[in-house]
Amino acid sequence: MPPLPLPASVPISWYLTLSAILFSLGVLGFILRRNIITVFMSIELMLNAVNLTFITFSYMLKRVDGHIFSFFVMVVAAAEAAVGLAIILTVFKNRQTLEIDEVSSLKN
Amino acid sequence: MDAILFLVFAAIAVICGINMVVQKHPIASALSLVGVMAALAALYLLLGGEFIAAAQLVVYSGAIMVLFVFVIMLLNAGAEKKAVLRPWGKYFGAPLLLVFFGIMFFVVQRLTPASAGVVFGGFQGAGAREIGQSLFTVYLLPFEVTSILILVAILGAIVLARKEID
Numbered sequence: 001m002p003p004l005p006l007p008a009s010v011p012i013s014w015y016l017t018l019s020a021i022l023f024s025l026g027v028l029g030f031i032l033r034r035n036i037i038t039v040f041m042s043i044e045l046m047l048n049a050v051n052l053t054f055i056t057f058s059y060m061l062k063r064v065d066g067h068i069f070s071f072f073v074m075v076v077a078a079a080e081a082a083v084g085l086a087i088i089l090t091v092f093k094n095r096q097t098l099e100i101d102e103v104s105s106l107k108n
Numbered sequence: 109m110d111a112i113l114f115l116v117f118a119a120i121a122v123i124c125g126i127n128m129v130v131q132k133h134p135i136a137s138a139l140s141l142v143g144v145m146a147a148l149a150a151l152y153l154l155l156g157g158e159f160i161a162a163a164q165l166v167v168y169s170g171a172i173m174v175l176f177v178f179v180i181m182l183l184n185a186g187a188e189k190k191a192v193l194r195p196w197g198k199y200f201g202a203p204l205l206l207v208f209f210g211i212m213f214f215v216v217q218r219l220t221p222a223s224a225g226v227v228f229g230g231f232q233g234a235g236a237r238e239i240g241q242s243l244f245t246v247y248l249l250p251f252e253v254t255s256i257l258i259l260v261a262i263l264g265a266i267v268l269a270r271k272e273i274d
Contacts, residue, residue: 006111006112007111007225008110008111008225008227009110009111009225009226009227009230010110010111010114010154010225010226010227011220011224011225011226012220012221012224012225012226013216013217013220014114014118015114015151015155015226016212016216016220017212017213017216018118018121018122018151020209020212020213020216021122021125021209022121022122022125022144023212024205024208024209024212025122025125025126025128025129026125027205027208028129028202028205029128029129031201031205032129033129033188034188034189035134035185035188037134037138037176037179037180037183037185038128038134038137038188040176041128041134041137041138041141041176042128042129044141044168044172045125045128045141045144048144048145048148048168051148051160051164052148052151052152055151055152055155055157055160056155056226058155058157058231058234059155059156059226059230059231060220060224062231062233063233064233064234064238064239064242065242067157067159067160067234067239068239068242068243068247070160071160071163071239071243072250072254074163074164074167074168075254075257075258076254076257077168077172078167078171078172078258078261079257079258079260079261080261081172081175081176082175082261082262082264082265083261083264083265083268085175085176085179085265086264086265086266086268086269087268088179088183089179089182089183089268089269090268090269092183098183098185098188099188099189
């Protein structure tokens with residue numbers, strides 16, 4: 001078996017494809033899972049995939065702006081995690097459940 | 109060498125991502141997510157972003173995931189029941205996701221120049237010095253707005269999670 005022909009430099013498209021795969025996995029977790037915490041973690045996975053895209057394009061364009069954007073995404077994700085987990089705590093305190101289907105008092 | 113490193117860390121990221129989606133217990137999902145984030149930090153290093161790689165490790169797989177694990181243990185969350193997939197999700201969600209991924213793959217293959225490749229050390233312009241310079245000159249206003257956002261988030265978290273005292 002001949003060795004795999006590995007390129008000397010990694011093509012940009014590999015990084016972007018990896019980002020698309022991770023984003024799709026995040027969406028899949030978001031629509032499949034029923035635990036409210038896991039759904040929240042899927043959102044974090046999607047944010048990470050977008051960060052990878054930012055950094056990759058930053059490399060491609062040889063500019064620093066992508067890094068700044070992904071830095072801001074991190075800050076917003078931290079704020080979102082703090083508030084979201086506080087909301088989850090409150091929901092659990094009032095309902096004693098983490099199933100996302102049982103928290104449906106806004107329906108109808 | 110670069111390609112081998114990329115493939116190793118990409119494989120770690122994808123495997124941990126799949127594991128996160130299929131695991132039933134939230135703790136297993138959280139630890140898989142830590143794996144994804146650590147692998148992504150290594151990929152940021154390969155792309156020349158030392159500062160972002162360190163921030164990824166400290167902020168994401170450090171602070172945010174500790175918060176998640178803390179809440180999971182605080183709520184004593186058990187394994188979730190068998191996921192009931194509605195017909196909408198089964199017959200539209202998954203195929204649409206495949207279509208989305210296919211389109212993304214196609215666009216990525218067509219858009220990016222085939223000649224440009226990523227080599228380690230090929231981009232030196234994103235160290236802490238350059239990021240700091242850019243952050244405090246061009247992006248000063250968004251940076252200050254960010255501080256207000258953090259303040260609002262802290263207040264919101266305290267108000268939401270406080271214990272009612274009569």
